[in-house]
Amino acid sequence: MSDYTLEELLIARMAKEFSGERIAVGATILSDLSARLAKALYVPDAMLLTHSRAAADPVLTPKGLNEEWSLTPSAASFLGWPEMFDMIAQGMLQIWIGTVQIDKHGNSNISVVGTWDKPAVQLVGARGVPDDLWGCERLCYHLRKHNKRAFVDKVDFVCGLGYGPERNRLKLDRGWPGTVVSDLGVFGWDEEAGHMKIETLHPGVTFAEVQAKTEFTWPAKHGESFPETAAPTEEELHWIREKLDPRGIRRLESTEASDELLQSLWAEEALQILKTKRVSP
Amino acid sequence: MSLARKGGTKLDKRMDLAALVAALHDGDSIAFGGGGLQRKPMAAAKAIGASSLRDLEVISMLGGPEVDLLIGLAKVRLLRFAFVGFDAYGLAPNFRRAREAGSLPIVEYSEATTIAAFEAGAKRLPFQPSRCGLGTDLMTTPTSPFRTMVCPFTGETLLLVPALVPDVAVIHVNIADRAGNGVILGDAYADPLIARAAKRTYLTADTIVDELPRGGMDRRAMLISRLWVKGVCETTNGTGFTALYPDHPTNLPAVQAYQAKATDRTWLDSFTQGAAS
Numbered sequence: 001m002s003d004y005t006l007e008e009l010l011i012a013r014m015a016k017e018f019s020g021e022r023i024a025v026g027a028t029i030l031s032d033l034s035a036r037l038a039k040a041l042y043v044p045d046a047m048l049l050t051h052s053r054a055a056a057d058p059v060l061t062p063k064g065l066n067e068e069w070s071l072t073p074s075a076a077s078f079l080g081w082p083e084m085f086d087m088i089a090q091g092m093l094q095i096w097i098g099t100v101q102i103d104k105h106g107n108s109n110i111s112v113v114g115t116w117d118k119p120a121v122q123l124v125g126a127r128g129v130p131d132d133l134w135g136c137e138r139l140c141y142h143l144r145k146h147n148k149r150a151f152v153d154k155v156d157f158v159c160g161l162g163y164g165p166e167r168n169r170l171k172l173d174r175g176w177p178g179t180v181v182s183d184l185g186v187f188g189w190d191e192e193a194g195h196m197k198i199e200t201l202h203p204g205v206t207f208a209e210v211q212a213k214t215e216f217t218w219p220a221k222h223g224e225s226f227p228e229t230a231a232p233t234e235e236e237l238h239w240i241r242e243k244l245d246p247r248g249i250r251r252l253e254s255t256e257a258s259d260e261l262l263q264s265l266w267a268e269e270a271l272q273i274l275k276t277k278r279v280s281p
Numbered sequence: 282m283s284l285a286r287k288g289g290t291k292l293d294k295r296m297d298l299a300a301l302v303a304a305l306h307d308g309d310s311i312a313f314g315g316g317g318l319q320r321k322p323m324a325a326a327k328a329i330g331a332s333s334l335r336d337l338e339v340i341s342m343l344g345g346p347e348v349d350l351l352i353g354l355a356k357v358r359l360l361r362f363a364f365v366g367f368d369a370y371g372l373a374p375n376f377r378r379a380r381e382a383g384s385l386p387i388v389e390y391s392e393a394t395t396i397a398a399f400e401a402g403a404k405r406l407p408f409q410p411s412r413c414g415l416g417t418d419l420m421t422t423p424t425s426p427f428r429t430m431v432c433p434f435t436g437e438t439l440l441l442v443p444a445l446v447p448d449v450a451v452i453h454v455n456i457a458d459r460a461g462n463g464v465i466l467g468d469a470y471a472d473p474l475i476a477r478a479a480k481r482t483y484l485t486a487d488t489i490v491d492e493l494p495r496g497g498m499d500r501r502a503m504l505i506s507r508l509w510v511k512g513v514c515e516t517t518n519g520t521g522f523t524a525l526y527p528d529h530p531t532n533l534p535a536v537q538a539y540q541a542k543a544t545d546r547t548w549l550d551s552f553t554q555g556a557a558s
Contacts, residue, residue, distance in 0.1 A: 029369075050468065054467060054468030054469065055468075065369070065530075066524065066530040066531070068319075068467050068468065068524070068526040068527075069526065069527065069530065072467075072526070072527070080469055080473070080503065081392070081396060081469070081470055081471050081474075082396055082400070082471070082474060085392070085393045085396060088393070089393075111389065111418070112380075116389075116418070116422055117383060117423070118380075118381065118382070118383030119380055119381055120381070121377075121381070122372070122376065122377045122380035122381055123366075123372070124364050124365060124366040124372065125362055125363055125364045125365055125366075125389055126363065126364075126389060126390075126391050126417065126418075126419055127343075127363055127364040127391065127392060128363070128391060128392040128393065129391070129417075130391040130393070130394070130413050130414050130416075130417045130419055131391050131392055131393035131394075131413040133413070133416065133417065134412040134413050134415070157418045158416070158417045158418040159417055159418070159419075160417070161416040161417060166416050167416065170415055170416050170438070172415075172416055259537070262533070263533060263534070266530075266533040267533075269530070270529075270530050270532075270533070273529070273530050274529060274530075
């Protein structure tokens with residue numbers, strides 16, 4: 001990977017999952033940029049939203065840390081939360097979820113690590129994942145670091161339901177596990193077996209490395225080769241670097257990430273916001 | 282006086298934070314507005330935290346520092362939530378510590394089931410049917426409030442979300458008037474709904490005017506009608522270090538200072554007593 005970064009590769013790859021006239025969002029910085037890239041190049045009818053989800057349908061703007069300020073000025077409509085969940089219930093949301101755990105059957109967890117009564121790590125709670133499960137066609141997942149704590153045999157708490165008997169019992173035909181990406185590769189599903197499989201590996205990544213960093217056993221043979229994740233095109237790189245993220249917010253989800261970087265990106269933006277005084281209603 | 286000036290109300294629901302705190306009781310359920318690090322009623326949460334109130338049931342669909350503060354000050358008997366955290370800036374330190382010690386009783390919801398609970402509450406119905414939560418561990422927790430039933434119309438198994446009718450809702454708005462009308466300019470989250478579900482709703486606002494302009498606000502504004510509102514408190518920086526669109530973004534250095542120090546009770550007490558941030 002010489003001419004582009006891992007982050008740019010992931011943004012370009014994640015952008016390919018969006019389609020149609022639906023809400024396109026990502027809960028991580030890279031996946032949210034991928035929604036913008038999708039709208040710019042592939043899905044002009046996609047509807048973007050602020051991270052908090054109120055200001056809806058803005059034009060393309062550079063990614064910021066305070067999206068209400070960057071997106072509201074060009075928003076065409078404004079959603080209340082009850083209306084947003086009506087849209088979700090009717091399949092109008094496409095989302096990349098930043099899950100903490102995912103297991104071999106596609107169950108996902110952002111609530112607790114360990115037992116629920118007395119967790120080893122209390123995360124944030126199930127949030128909207130159980131709701132997306134009953135609305136979205138597929139749940140796509142972006143995991144920043146591929147390791148055995150993230151790609152687990154069995155999640156500690158089910159926020160999003162994967163393949164298996166419970167899904168069959170409920171006759172749940174929505175919220176299917178979708179594409180999963182990590183810093184090592186892109187993963188999909190053997191639908192018959194209800195098991196995660198490798199789609200592509202990022203340049204320089206080997207199957208042995210993926211297996212060593214995964215708690216469950218992949219249904220693949222050692223020595224088996226996998227296609228390489230496609231490199232971003234010149235056009236995609238141009239959009240990411242020059243138009244959608246000229247300030248490099250994407251570095252916050254790279255190995256460059258640091259408190260200092262976050263603070264300097266924040267300070268630059270906060271100054272700009274506070275300089276532009278509001279107009280009273 | 283011309284006819285156009287008649288018909289306005291003379292109601293004056295202004296009160297200070299001390300009066301708001303005095304209107305609360307030990308054991309009350311209190312729902313907070315805002316989401317994560319956005320438009321949290323921090324001045325009100327601090328006033329509650331600094332009072333002698335105890336055994337509170339705190340309800341926050343998307344809890345942030347207001348929830349974390351009251352947990353750290355040992356005010357919370359029970360927490361109902363779909364999320365508690367500091368958004369992109371990390372986890373909530375006192376929530377995390379209390380949960381990992383096994384000492385904080387919680388009821389875990391999703392966002393849509395929280396909204397369903399408030400919708401049922403606002404209509405004074407016992408429950409609202411949903412599908413959200415089915416197939417997940419929200420159904421298996423020992424405190425899960427959800428039940429299922431077979432739909433008499435379709436035969437489908439549905440999840441029932443019991444109504445939430447908080448004793449009190451506390452919501453920060455951008456601007457309010459004396460009569461209790463409130464305007465939210467940024468993301469309203471579930472706040473207008475919470476105001477309708479609660480038995481008593483109090484607004485805080487940095488600006489309280491005699492009367493809001495008539496004939497419609499900015500088209501993006503969310504309005505909370507005075508009929509839902511018992512009192513309005515004027516605050517100075519009522520949202521503390523959380524964001525208030527369009528006035529100020531989240532104050533990251535203050536957030537990071539809180540995250541680093543808030544599990545130190547001495548620091549948290551002085552933070553609670555302090556006026557700003």
